[in-house]
Amino acid sequence: MANPVLIGQYVETHSIIHRLDPRTKLISLFIFMLSLIWLNTGISYIVASLFVVMIVGITRIPVVIFWRGLIPLVVILLFTFVYNMLFTEGSIIWSWGWLHITIEGLENGVRLVWRIILLVILAAILTLTTKPLTLAYGLEKLMYPLGKLNVPIEQFSLMIVIAIRFIPTILEELERILLAQKARGYDITTLRLPQRVLAYIPILVPLLFMIVQRAEHLSDAIDARAYGKGKGRTSYRQLQWQSIDYIVMIIAILIALGLLLLNIMKI
Amino acid sequence: MVYQLQQVSVRYQDHHALQDISCTIEAGQWISVIGQTGAGKSTLVQVLKGLIPLFQGEYLVDDQTVATDAKGKVKVRPEIGYVFQYPEHQLFETTVAKELAFAPKQQRWSASEIKQRITAILPQVGLSEDILELAPFQLSGGQKRRVALASVLMMNPQVLIVDEPTAGLDPVGRTDMLQWLQQWQQQENRTLILVSHHMDDVAQYSDEVLLLHQGRLIGQYDPVTLFIEQSHLLEQSGLVLPESIQLLKLIEQCSGQKIEIDSCREQDIFAKIIPVWHRKEQTFG
Numbered sequence: 001m002a003n004p005v006l007i008g009q010y011v012e013t014h015s016i017i018h019r020l021d022p023r024t025k026l027i028s029l030f031i032f033m034l035s036l037i038w039l040n041t042g043i044s045y046i047v048a049s050l051f052v053v054m055i056v057g058i059t060r061i062p063v064v065i066f067w068r069g070l071i072p073l074v075v076i077l078l079f080t081f082v083y084n085m086l087f088t089e090g091s092i093i094w095s096w097g098w099l100h101i102t103i104e105g106l107e108n109g110v111r112l113v114w115r116i117i118l119l120v121i122l123a124a125i126l127t128l129t130t131k132p133l134t135l136a137y138g139l140e141k142l143m144y145p146l147g148k149l150n151v152p153i154e155q156f157s158l159m160i161v162i163a164i165r166f167i168p169t170i171l172e173e174l175e176r177i178l179l180a181q182k183a184r185g186y187d188i189t190t191l192r193l194p195q196r197v198l199a200y201i202p203i204l205v206p207l208l209f210m211i212v213q214r215a216e217h218l219s220d221a222i223d224a225r226a227y228g229k230g231k232g233r234t235s236y237r238q239l240q241w242q243s244i245d246y247i248v249m250i251i252a253i254l255i256a257l258g259l260l261l262l263n264i265m266k267i
Numbered sequence: 268m269v270y271q272l273q274q275v276s277v278r279y280q281d282h283h284a285l286q287d288i289s290c291t292i293e294a295g296q297w298i299s300v301i302g303q304t305g306a307g308k309s310t311l312v313q314v315l316k317g318l319i320p321l322f323q324g325e326y327l328v329d330d331q332t333v334a335t336d337a338k339g340k341v342k343v344r345p346e347i348g349y350v351f352q353y354p355e356h357q358l359f360e361t362t363v364a365k366e367l368a369f370a371p372k373q374q375r376w377s378a379s380e381i382k383q384r385i386t387a388i389l390p391q392v393g394l395s396e397d398i399l400e401l402a403p404f405q406l407s408g409g410q411k412r413r414v415a416l417a418s419v420l421m422m423n424p425q426v427l428i429v430d431e432p433t434a435g436l437d438p439v440g441r442t443d444m445l446q447w448l449q450q451w452q453q454q455e456n457r458t459l460i461l462v463s464h465h466m467d468d469v470a471q472y473s474d475e476v477l478l479l480h481q482g483r484l485i486g487q488y489d490p491v492t493l494f495i496e497q498s499h500l501l502e503q504s505g506l507v508l509p510e511s512i513q514l515l516k517l518i519e520q521c522s523g524q525k526i527e528i529d530s531c532r533e534q535d536i537f538a539k540i541i542p543v544w545h546r547k548e549q550t551f552g
Contacts, residue, residue: 173356180357182318183349184370184418206359209404 010131013060016244017129022138024245025130028252029122035256036118044262045114051255052118061128069124070117077113084109132164141239162218166211173210177203268294268329268346268425268458270315275324277310284310288324288484290477292426292460297452299461299469302479303505308462309352311479312428315460317343345374348424352431352462354415358403363414366403370422384421392417392447409440420451426458427451433465445472466501470494470509470531480504490531511536522547 012018017025032051039045056066090104127135140157147153178188188199270292277285285307292298292315300308313319314326320339325332333341351357360366367388368381389396392413403411419427429448433441449472452459463469469476469490476493478485478500485500493500494512501508508516511533518540519526526539
């Protein structure tokens with residue numbers, strides 16, 4: 001089947017970011033994303049944005065792929081901006097009935113939208129540069145200490161891996177149904193957006209049926225291979241920290257601290 | 268109607284699924300499309316139905332070029348019915364009645380026309396009207412497949428494409444399905460395009476065979492030419508001869524006698540090889 005590149009799907013460009021340990025990417029991005037929450041001043045926004053642009057450049061992934069990831073969020077971004085613009089107290093620059101646009105509202109709206117865009121791009125960097133199974137494995141390793149507190153890390157990890165493995169299967173099934181409809185004279189892709197959304201609803205029934213059926217088969221197959229009966233699972237591929245991983249984490253911490261400092265000093 | 272592909276290529280992202288395909292589908296014939304997995308069989312029939320855009324080449328119907336848009340898309344051909352592989356997986360409506368009425372509704376048929384057609388089609392595929400209000404998921408595997416077939420036949424297609432219609436069926440179900448298709452094709456004088464891996468079925472039912480290998484069309488042959496005279500092409504394409512032809516070759520080898528055949532149908536081959544075998548038995552005791 002001819003699937004287009006999916007939003008957030010892994011894209012291989014052999015960049016240095018691709019080669020990093022998944023744990024490094026998770027930790028560094030988490031630290032940097034936290035620092036974005038503190039953003040307050042104009043300079044801090046510019047620094048953070050430049051840093052994000054720099055990482056995007058290093059990944060060597062075409063910018064259009066990041067742009068495609070943002071398109072589905074347009075409605076949310078627009079809503080966030082309008083909500084902030086209209087419902088923030090401050091100096092009124094335009095009003096109509098009970099609606100007021102304030103300077104502070106405009107500022108808040110722009111800041112919040114900008115912050116969300118940066119966060120989405122960072123999340124996209126993680127998924128575009130890390131294979132889903134590697135990411136799940138990295139997550140499992142990071143959560144390893146929780147296992148000592150009897151948290152079922154292994155099951156959780158398997159759950160994530162299965163969920164990821166099911167995405168292409170579901171898309172394939174969806175495409176089959178759409179193709180079957182097209183063959184019988186109903187092409188969903190020619191509909192306008194609101195109608196298209198409604199047209200997807202009846203397809204959900206057979207799709208859900210298929211997913212449950214496949215899930216049942218899979219759980220039987222897992223049981224048949226005596227999952228959970230012996231010692232803990234081992235892994236063929238082992239993750240190992242390299243010096244570049246330490247360097248990247250230090251840079252992420254320094255940038256985060258720098259942003260924090262800029263906001264404390266109100267620069 | 269005569270369908271022609273001229274130097275057609277199809278691309279999926281970064282690889283050619285079909286390359287430089289030229290073939291002709293004449294009306295009223297049973298045409299089989301064969302090849303290994305990934306040879307491009309399903310892609311070829313989807314091109315004929317108008318489901319896949321052409322990357323290069325021309326698609327002609329009755330010598331008229333079918334218009335393509337900038338992306339190579341052609342309009343879906345309503346006169347061609349398409350039954351997908353594992354058709355039961357493509358049932359999407361909540362009841363069998365709705366499933367059957369789906370395509371006619373797209374063509375704005377009236378409710379009475381739809382009902383009339385359903386009443387005519389169901390017995391043809393061996394189903395009763397009791398199942399009309401059931402959800403497709405409540406039916407058995409065989410019933411689902413018949414519903415899928417009926418939903419395509421609702422539009423009375425001039426050409427029927429069936430992609431591996433016997434996949435997952437037991438031997439009896441397989442024979443039933445193919446015999447039903449042959450009966451329908453001959454009685455209604457329609458064109459049938461079968462995509463199959465089973466060389467026995469292809470030899471038994473086809474008037475013509477399209478042999479594909481790695482996205483290229485090796486040739487368009489009648490069964491005798493392909494299975495007897497050019498059988499090396501099958502081997503080169505990673506396929507095996509039908510069992511009846513293998514037996515024929517074995518008996519030719521044992522008896523040292525060339526057996527002339529003019530049909531690859533199992534009964535015709537047996538009619539030729541049994542006397543030779545008997546003669547050989549009498550000679551050597």
